[in-house]
Amino acid sequence: FCRRRNVKKAQQIMSKLPEERSSSTRPFQFVALNFFGPFAVKDLAAGRRKLKCWGVVYSCLSSRAVAIYCCPGYSTRDFLATHGKFTATYGDPVKCYADHGTQIVAGAKELDWGKVTGQGGARRTEWVFTARGCSWRNGSAEVMIRSARRTLAHVLEKSGEDLDFHQADATLRRVGDILNHRPLSIRSATEDNFYSITPADLLLGRATD
Numbered sequence: 001f002c003r004r005r006n007v008k009k010a011q012q013i014m015s016k017l018p019e020e021r022s023s024s025t026r027p028f029q030f031v032a033l034n035f036f037g038p039f040a041v042k043d044l045a046a047g048r049r050k051l052k053c054w055g056v057v058y059s060c061l062s063s064r065a066v067a068i069y070c071c072p073g074y075s076t077r078d079f080l081a082t083h084g085k086f087t088a089t090y091g092d093p094v095k096c097y098a099d100h101g102t103q104i105v106a107g108a109k110e111l112d113w114g115k116v117t118g119q120g121g122a123r124r125t126e127w128v129f130t131a132r133g134c135s136w137r138n139g140s141a142e143v144m145i146r147s148a149r150r151t152l153a154h155v156l157e158k159s160g161e162d163l164d165f166h167q168a169d170a171t172l173r174r175v176g177d178i179l180n181h182r183p184l185s186i187r188s189a190t191e192d193n194f195y196s197i198t199p200a201d202l203l204l205g206r207a208t209d
Helices: 076-090 102-107 113-122 135-159 165-179 199-204
Strands: 030-042 050-060 066-071 095-098 126-129 185-189 194-197
Touching: 030 135, 030 165, 050 076, 050 135, 050 165, 066 076, 066 135, 066 165, 095 135, 135 165
Parallel strands: 030 095, 095 126
Antiparallel strands: 030 050, 050 066, 185 194
């Protein structure tokens, strides 16, 4: 009884969230980026031949929204073309976080991050890279990748067909839309109705229910 009564409670203090996570900004102004995959897709020009493609995840640090695109390769040209799809839809981010994880380092022999950051800087995007071996510092993108993998497995299980590149890109965007309808908080709740706030609400500026 005395040990339970006199026990010392934990005194840990939660650290402050970075400004990108706590400030009120437009969606995708501060993003975390990462690759995942590869996936085998059909080559429309070569019959049964398979090609590899990767998913590129953009996770908004403030609204928790996600955008996922299909990238046909790890070359600088392929990535910049995919990044162009993102900026054409959501505009150029102010700051973009990425890591030097094994997934990128092993496959990105052709990916020139210097050129990527140079073009991004010309468009007023600041690129921030985590230290090698510290992918956990880019945790926002890692969490979204885990959720995207699970959701993608369910979507592909229902479709039951091999996809070409364009179908894979559409499927990944659909996965992103599903994740953007996950609840973040409660807007109102009664005995009969439950209304949540989702990233899609913040992207559209209105309730999606």
